[in-house]
Amino acid sequence: xxxxxxxxxxxxxxxxxxxxxxxxxxxxxxxxxxxxxxxxxxxxxxxxxxxxxxxxxxxxxxxxxxxxxxxxxxxxxxxxxxxxxxxxxxxxxxxxxxxxxxxxxxxxxxxxxxxxxxxxxxxxxxxxxxxxxxxxxxxxxxxxxxxxxxxxxxxxxxxxxxxxxxxxxxxxxxxxxx
Numbered sequence: 001x002x003x004x005x006x007x008x009x010x011x012x013x014x015x016x017x018x019x020x021x022x023x024x025x026x027x028x029x030x031x032x033x034x035x036x037x038x039x040x041x042x043x044x045x046x047x048x049x050x051x052x053x054x055x056x057x058x059x060x061x062x063x064x065x066x067x068x069x070x071x072x073x074x075x076x077x078x079x080x081x082x083x084x085x086x087x088x089x090x091x092x093x094x095x096x097x098x099x100x101x102x103x104x105x106x107x108x109x110x111x112x113x114x115x116x117x118x119x120x121x122x123x124x125x126x127x128x129x130x131x132x133x134x135x136x137x138x139x140x141x142x143x144x145x146x147x148x149x150x151x152x153x154x155x156x157x158x159x160x161x162x163x164x165x166x167x168x169x170x171x172x173x174x175x176x177x178x
Contacts (some may be wrong), residue, residue: 023162045110049097052115053077055085061115064165094127111135129154
């Protein structure tokens, strides 16, 4: 799968059309994604590392990172090929992002949002477990059952094959409420 596969509705409702999310319909979710967990994650997380975030404005990872920041989340871009995205430092790995988050917020990263191909998920899960990050979110078409099972066994709460933008946009009470 592409590392920046867009959400099916992203172009029609988000890119180039401002922040209008009033007509967004929630699409099919991965069978094992619990709606109450999605709600918990979106309401509890304040600091989000976006792994695979791009500086290209045509990429879903760029626009979703921008959307999350515009809605009150503290976003830490993670991409070893870049030094800055959206005027913010970009971190080479989760270790560096976690260190920066701890320094800036005092509490570290709450959620890791993954825009990487499925085969890259296991080492990201290893980092999430080691760094004691409570939530991991794998975007649309990013699925890795074994890694997610390992994360869940370690106490990490997980969503896979779903779009954080689509889920957040479907909850108008959360917009700019973080």
